[in-house]
Amino acid sequence: MAYILTHAEFDTVLQRLKQDYILIGPVRKKNKGKFSDADLITYGQIESLSDLETNGKSQFSAKETIFPPSQTLFYFTEDEYREPKFEPQKRIVFLRACDFNAIKRLDLLFLENGQFVDAYYKRLREKTHFFVFGCEKSYENCFCVSTGTNQCEGYDAFLNFKGEKINLFPSEPFKRYFAGYEENEDILPQFIERNHIQVDIPEGLSTKIYDHPYWDQYGKRCIGCGRCNFSCPTCTCFTMQDIFYRDNKNAGERRRVWASCQVDGFTDMAGGHSYRKQQGERMRFKVMHKIHDFAKRFNMHMCVGCGRCDDVCPEYISFSQCISGLKGVVAHDN
Amino acid sequence: MSVDTKKIKKNAYRVTKTRGKTCLRVRVPGGHLPSQYLEIIKEIADKFGNGTVHLTTRQGFEIPGIDFSSIEMINQLISPMIVGLEKEIGVPLANGFDKGYPAAGTRNVSACIGNRVCTMANCDTTALAQKIERTIFPNDFHVKIAVTGCPNDCIKAHMQDIGVIAQVEPLYDETRCISCKACVKNCQKVATGALTMGNYKVERDPHRCLGCGECILKCPNAAWTRGNKFYRLVIMGRTGKRNPRLAQTFVQWASEDVVLGVIKNMYKYIDKHIDRTLEKEHVGYIFDRTGYNEFKNVVLEGIQLNPEIRIATFINFHGSIYDSQIIFENVTKA
Ligand code: HEM
Ligand code: SF4
Ligand code: SF4
Numbered sequence A: 001m002a003y004i005l006t007h008a009e010f011d012t013v014l015q016r017l018k019q020d021y022i023l024i025g026p027v028r029k030k031n032k033g034k035f036s037d038a039d040l041i042t043y044g045q046i047e048s049l050s051d052l053e054t055n056g057k058s059q060f061s062a063k064e065t066i067f068p069p070s071q072t073l074f075y076f077t078e079d080e081y082r083e084p085k086f087e088p089q090k091r092i093v094f095l096r097a098c099d100f101n102a103i104k105r106l107d108l109l110f111l112e113n114g115q116f117v118d119a120y121y122k123r124l125r126e127k128t129h130f131f132v133f134g135c136e137k138s139y140e141n142c143f144c145v146s147t148g149t150n151q152c153e154g155y156d157a158f159l160n161f162k163g164e165k166i167n168l169f170p171s172e173p174f175k176r177y178f179a180g181y182e183e184n185e186d187i188l189p190q191f192i193e194r195n196h197i198q199v200d201i202p203e204g205l206s207t208k209i210y211d212h213p214y215w216d217q218y219g220k221r222c223i224g225c226g227r228c229n230f231s232c233p234t235c236t237c238f239t240m241q242d243i244f245y246r247d248n249k250n251a252g253e254r255r256r257v258w259a260s261c262q263v264d265g266f267t268d269m270a271g272g273h274s275y276r277k278q279q280g281e282r283m284r285f286k287v288m289h290k291i292h293d294f295a296k297r298f299n300m301h302m303c304v305g306c307g308r309c310d311d312v313c314p315e316y317i318s319f320s321q322c323i324s325g326l327k328g329v330v331a332h333d334n
Numbered sequence B: 001m002s003v004d005t006k007k008i009k010k011n012a013y014r015v016t017k018t019r020g021k022t023c024l025r026v027r028v029p030g031g032h033l034p035s036q037y038l039e040i041i042k043e044i045a046d047k048f049g050n051g052t053v054h055l056t057t058r059q060g061f062e063i064p065g066i067d068f069s070s071i072e073m074i075n076q077l078i079s080p081m082i083v084g085l086e087k088e089i090g091v092p093l094a095n096g097f098d099k100g101y102p103a104a105g106t107r108n109v110s111a112c113i114g115n116r117v118c119t120m121a122n123c124d125t126t127a128l129a130q131k132i133e134r135t136i137f138p139n140d141f142h143v144k145i146a147v148t149g150c151p152n153d154c155i156k157a158h159m160q161d162i163g164v165i166a167q168v169e170p171l172y173d174e175t176r177c178i179s180c181k182a183c184v185k186n187c188q189k190v191a192t193g194a195l196t197m198g199n200y201k202v203e204r205d206p207h208r209c210l211g212c213g214e215c216i217l218k219c220p221n222a223a224w225t226r227g228n229k230f231y232r233l234v235i236m237g238r239t240g241k242r243n244p245r246l247a248q249t250f251v252q253w254a255s256e257d258v259v260l261g262v263i264k265n266m267y268k269y270i271d272k273h274i275d276r277t278l279e280k281e282h283v284g285y286i287f288d289r290t291g292y293n294e295f296k297n298v299v300l301e302g303i304q305l306n307p308e309i310r311i312a313t314f315i316n317f318h319g320s321i322y323d324s325q326i327i328f329e330n331v332t333k334a
């Protein structure tokens, strides 16, 4: 069941939705790119369809809408603590198929990983609905078809932008916002079927490749900035910070903030020991997590092939080429 | 042979070492030009010159080995370039565009490559140089102005009468900061050490901050983004035989309107104070006679200052003095 609406008609639907939800999606922030006179596409609140930037991939993903970069977990005084009062509004987040598949990875990590459910994540996640929009074209570094994450199901609505028209596939609970528009039986959601890049994730990866000289090139090239992790829709690592307020050290707060396995400090331990000191080792760790370790626990690869890690790397390190190269290493060594 | 040397000099031709031969100076405001104009330069050099072209330090061309008798013909040939590089950017030329250059005193406004190419640049330096050209050309006062995109000062703004150094106000979003310290370490190493870490967040000392934008470039999570563009003006730098010195800061965090206004007013200042007994007097020496305060008063007259601007209370030039008699004159000598 679908609706075929003009942009103006869909805007009317959005205004109806705004009565009950805040709308969040990729927006173009003029002149906010890191280089002068360049734009930044990132997540932000949208008021109408024209705010939604579907032309170009966002530098940061939708993950920050449910897993913010910096989050206060509780406040403390000498003998008491309390969680921040936090009643998130119901939201609708617009995102692409790869990013929606990434949300599934986040769910596994935060909600289905052992016996504890992450309450902070759950709180935002429960209030969040996802409207997935189909990609009209594949961008430079995308390889979602190779990771099988070009398609998705379980969304709250799906959109295909078709020039003047938009094909819309809302789930049952959202159909009431489309009241007054005619339903159409014949059309189906369309996903991107081909990328410029194909990646064949190697089977049979193991700890055998740990000390392989393959990683040395990344030791030389990677500067450990962490952009690949912060832009990645599936990186979920965080660290804890206890803050003691400066004008009263007896009060403070605990925050959790994003962490990156490529950045110094990630493996630092009490006493000063640190595990992965070389950038090559860190690259290995990241790659293994994305295409091997995660799948051992959750039966699906962590990486959703969005290509953002390639897009943002200032040293032009290509994650997809790294995986492809790894295939050769595995084939040779086994 | 009879040549009115004053007239041809004004027309941007030189008296050269070789008797009977002149040399054309071609302006390229902002130092960036469509490649089609290189064909005109080549044609003039091949047909009328000696087949060579000199690239000047001010980003113009000098075409040597030209007969004085070819001047009129060359003025016709060069006219598309004057139209393209002067008229199109709004330079008023009362006598038309086919009589060659109407003045040569005010030198080509040069610029580093700026944000059309350079990752560090904080503005389109060529575009600003063109706006300056439009404000001050044609003019016979001997003035050197250049625009540089960041405090690296690749164009050597510090060697100009007015050097324009683009600044950006870095804006900090603590909710995006993940405490990686990349910005802090880098500002310490390559800029001014304006950033410190406190309670896992970054603090910026606005009095130390240069507005170079390095922190924005280094931040992996867009916690630093670009605010407004501003400019620092360094003044009265010079080479020359008497007292070479680097320019010193006059204003910082000035808006573009202030920059253009100050530059325009500087010509009024020169007009008011120039020693007309000399063939020409360079603005830096006028400044030495009148002192900083008179300069400041005249160039800021009638200018709407933006609230962020900071103006130097005094200026201390530390140039080389070769012979103290230049300053310590024997006034009793007849
Ligand atoms: C064979 C013995 C030990 C092993 C294998 C071990 C392993 C670890 C590991 C894997 C972590 C987690 C690091 C992280 O996730 O950031 C950790 C953290 C920690 N361990 Fe141990 N540990 C051992 C002994 C000890 C002992 C004896 C102490 C104290 C006397 C200790 C104190 C800590 C502390 C304080 C942390 C938190 C460090 C931080 O987050 O900075 N550990 N340890
Ligand atoms: S590893 Fe790279 S391609 Fe894979 S999900 Fe993360 S950013 Fe996207
Ligand atoms: S370990 Fe590295 S690759 Fe894996 S989720 Fe954490 S930051 Fe991302």
Ligand code: SF4
Pocket: A221, A222, A223, A224, A225, A226, A227, A228, A229, A262, A309, A312, A313, A314, A315, A316, A317
């Ligand atoms: S973005 Fe590139 S340079 Fe930065 S940590 Fe990742 S791989 Fe290394």
Ligand code: SF4
Pocket: B170, B186, B187, B191, B192, B193, B194, B195, B204, B208, B209, B210, B211, B212, B213, B214, B215, B216
């Ligand atoms: S703009 Fe430059 S000087 Fe100012 S804080 Fe950033 S890096 Fe430091």
Ligand code: SF4
Pocket: B176, B177, B178, B179, B180, B181, B182, B183, B184, B202, B218, B219, B220, B221, B222, B223, B224
């Ligand atoms: S570089 Fe960015 S994320 Fe890192 S400490 Fe500075 S502001 Fe925070």
